[in-house]
Structures are given as structure tokens and as C-alpha cells.
Amino acid sequence: MGTKNYNGQQSPKEGNTYCGIYTFSPYSNYREYIQGELKEPLIAGKTYKVKFYVSLADMATHAIKELQVLFTEEKIKSCFDKNSCEKVIVPKRATTQRFMLHSLKNEGFLEERSTWEELSFEFVASGFENFLSIGNFNKDGKTELKEILTVSRKDNKFSYYYIDEVSVEATEKSTEEKTTSHTNNTTKESFKNNTTYVFKNVLFDFDKATLLETSKVELNTLYDYLKEHSELHIEVYGHTDAVGTETRNEELSKLRAEAVSNFLVEKGLESHKVKWFGFGSSKPKVSNDTEANRAINRRVEFKLIKK
Known part of the structure; x- marks a missing residue:
């Protein structure tokens, strides 16, 4: 018009x-x-x-x-x-x-x-x-x-x-491009024990628990760190936003945490060193009133524990 x-x-x-x-x-x-x-x-x-x-x-x-x-x-x-x-x-x-x-x-x-x-x-x-x-x-x-x-x-x-x-x-380079640059600079990732970290680029399709290909770059980096520090165990935590039923959110968060854990085990990490948990929407980082906030709450976290 x-x-x-x-x-x-x-x-x-x-x-x-x-x-x-x-x-x-x-x-x-x-x-x-x-x-x-x-x-x-x-x-x-x-x-x-x-x-x-x-x-x-x-x-x-x-x-x-x-x-x-x-x-x-x-x-x-x-x-x-x-x-x-x-x-x-x-x-x-x-x-x-x-x-x-x-x-x-x-x-x-x-x-x-x-x-x-x-x-x-x-x-x-x-x-x-x-x-x-x-x-x-x-x-x-x-x-x-x-x-x-x-x-x-x-x-x-x-x-x-x-x-x-x-x-x-x-607005920015892709995960793979940033990781390539990170590798070329020969910078190694470092994590503190007993500290909860949010995966930055571990991604899933809507309402699914299958890892997207881009997620594997960050997970490979974490796996290399765990193999280098064999005394460490890992806990993986899945979270969702408040959209959907409580039952489905809890199930989805657990499945996504399990998908991350299975990836690390399939790479070669001993299964007894990995535990996963799903919290659904029960532990939001911010309110769920905007799409930007809901995106923050949809996350997978991990913690490294020295045994």
C-alpha cells in the first residue's frame, strides 16, 4: 500500500x-x-x-x-x-x-x-x-x-x-569460525572445579533432544579437557523455559542432558565419570516474560568435580 x-x-x-x-x-x-x-x-x-x-x-x-x-x-x-x-x-x-x-x-x-x-x-x-x-x-x-x-x-x-x-x-561469526580462530591462537580452555558453566553453543532443534552438528565443536573441546584431567568427573544439567507442560519440560531437559553425556561417553569418556539431571523450568536464570529471557533459560550446564 x-x-x-x-x-x-x-x-x-x-x-x-x-x-x-x-x-x-x-x-x-x-x-x-x-x-x-x-x-x-x-x-x-x-x-x-x-x-x-x-x-x-x-x-x-x-x-x-x-x-x-x-x-x-x-x-x-x-x-x-x-x-x-x-x-x-x-x-x-x-x-x-x-x-x-x-x-x-x-x-x-x-x-x-x-x-x-x-x-x-x-x-x-x-x-x-x-x-x-x-x-x-x-x-x-x-x-x-x-x-x-x-x-x-x-x-x-x-x-x-x-x-x-x-x-x-x-551479527557475529559462526561457532565453527570462532572455534577455528580460538584453535589457531593455541589458547587452551580452562575450567574451575565445582563451578557451574553454561554451554555456549550446545544447540537442539525445537522440542527435540538431538544434538545439532555445531554443538559438537564445544563438546569436543570439553572432552579433550576431561581426558587431559583424568581425575575429573562431570555432572550435566538440562533446563528449559516455562513454555509447555511441566512434565514435558522435565522430560526434555533430562533427554538433552543425557544427549550431551552420551556424546562424551561415545567419544571415550568412562561412563562412571558422567551423571546427568533434568530440571525442566524449575531453575530459571531470569524471568520467562520475553523471548530473549526464555532463550537464556533454555540451556545445558555442566560442573566438573574432582574425585
């Missing part, structure tokens, strides 16, 4: 045009989304920054507090279910392949009309990301709303946002 449109007027952030979507409407759970295909799949283990700009339409009666970005392996069809056309997209029903939903929840509501407001976040890619979709993936009952314009007709309430300048860009 151009500068003038049926919901108001706004100059593009850049270029000559922009997109617009309904994020809340008078019709139960009616939604619109923007979907884009990446130029190439993201690289597993690499950190990327997602950024785009939003502006609330002049005619919109309500502002919302949260938008989400959904990364998928396959393209999502415009009507993925005969009973779900023009409704809230439920990722696990919209795709049979891998996906990851990231939430951008502001402290305040997205109510800027006169200018463009930047939304951004960083995340570590899993390597399956081919498409991204932007919109409100929450149903009406879970959508936080703020009334901006008072309307006489109750059924006229809606939230409509313009969106422009969507980008996904790498």
Missing part, C-alpha cells in the same frame, strides 16, 4: 510502499500475516538480528503489546486448515516440519502513529530457517489490548499495523 490507504495515512520508512495487517479485529480471532522467504537458509549456530518497523494505523481503535516472528522450514499455506482460514495460525498445525516462534513483547503498547517504531531481537539459528512470518499468533483472549480511539459501535474495534523494512542479518 502507498502513503494513503483505507486505514489512514503514513509515509514509508524507506522506499515507496509498505505492508499492513490486522492483528485484532471485530471478527473472532481474524488475523493477517506477512510471510517472506529468506535468500538462503540460516546457518546453524550463528547469531542473527531480526529487525522491522511498525506504525499503528490512524483508524485503528486499539493498540497491542506483542507481535511474534515465526521461522519455518517450509512455506505456510494461506489456508492451512479448512476450519482455520483467516484465523490465528497455530504453528504445530500449520506445518509438519521444524519451526520456532519468537515473541516481541514491549514494556508498553505499540501505539505510535506519527512515526515508525523499531522492533528487533537476536537469536541463534538452528539451520532450518527458510521462511519467516510476522503477526499476532495469540488468540483474542490472550491478546493484550489498549483502547486508543473510543468508538460508538462495539463491533468496530480493531488493531491494524503498517510494517516496513524487515531484515534478518548475521
Whole structure:
């Protein structure tokens, strides 16, 4: 759409045009989304920054507090279910392949009309990301709303946002590149006993406990250290965020800790030197109120113990 449109007027952030979507409407759970295909799949283990700009339409009666970005392996069809056309997209029903939903929840509501407001976040890619979709993936009952314009007709309430300048860009070297540089400098890793460390690049696909290939670089380094210090034993701790059921989170955290332990044993570490535990979401490092915080809480830790 151009500068003038049926919901108001706004100059593009850049270029000559922009997109617009309904994020809340008078019709139960009616939604619109923007979907884009990446130029190439993201690289597993690499950190990327997602950024785009939003502006609330002049005619919109309500502002919302949260938008989400959904990364998928396959393209999502415009009507993925005969009973779900023009409704809230439920990722696990919209795709049979891998996906990851990231939430951008502001402290305040997205109510800027006169200018463009930047939304951004960083995340570590899993390597399956081919498409991204932007919109409100929450149903009406879970959508936080703020009334901006008072309307006489109750059924006229809606939230409509313009969106422009969507980008996904790498922010740093991949795990493998950083490790290669680290090796070339002949710097050896050193760990203190009885100190809990968080693996920096031990990664898993969404809701799975299979180690991604990029995880093995860091684990190989740890294995070499353990072989060099044969008096040490190791405990591995799995943690999740608060999304999902308590039972599933506890199971998943244990399976991921076990996957790390099994890798070390398969490399050659004596099995009696390894123990693993799963704590689910019971020991968060930070609150689970944002996607960035949830990413911090999804972690695998380890502690080296001298026997």
C-alpha cells in the first residue's frame, strides 16, 4: 500500500510502499500475516538480528503489546486448515516440519502513529530457517489490548499495523569460525572445579533432544579437557523455559542432558565419570516474560568435580 490507504495515512520508512495487517479485529480471532522467504537458509549456530518497523494505523481503535516472528522450514499455506482460514495460525498445525516462534513483547503498547517504531531481537539459528512470518499468533483472549480511539459501535474495534523494512542479518561469526580462530591462537580452555558453566553453543532443534552438528565443536573441546584431567568427573544439567507442560519440560531437559553425556561417553569418556539431571523450568536464570529471557533459560550446564 502507498502513503494513503483505507486505514489512514503514513509515509514509508524507506522506499515507496509498505505492508499492513490486522492483528485484532471485530471478527473472532481474524488475523493477517506477512510471510517472506529468506535468500538462503540460516546457518546453524550463528547469531542473527531480526529487525522491522511498525506504525499503528490512524483508524485503528486499539493498540497491542506483542507481535511474534515465526521461522519455518517450509512455506505456510494461506489456508492451512479448512476450519482455520483467516484465523490465528497455530504453528504445530500449520506445518509438519521444524519451526520456532519468537515473541516481541514491549514494556508498553505499540501505539505510535506519527512515526515508525523499531522492533528487533537476536537469536541463534538452528539451520532450518527458510521462511519467516510476522503477526499476532495469540488468540483474542490472550491478546493484550489498549483502547486508543473510543468508538460508538462495539463491533468496530480493531488493531491494524503498517510494517516496513524487515531484515534478518548475521551479527557475529559462526561457532565453527570462532572455534577455528580460538584453535589457531593455541589458547587452551580452562575450567574451575565445582563451578557451574553454561554451554555456549550446545544447540537442539525445537522440542527435540538431538544434538545439532555445531554443538559438537564445544563438546569436543570439553572432552579433550576431561581426558587431559583424568581425575575429573562431570555432572550435566538440562533446563528449559516455562513454555509447555511441566512434565514435558522435565522430560526434555533430562533427554538433552543425557544427549550431551552420551556424546562424551561415545567419544571415550568412562561412563562412571558422567551423571546427568533434568530440571525442566524449575531453575530459571531470569524471568520467562520475553523471548530473549526464555532463550537464556533454555540451556545445558555442566560442573566438573574432582574425585
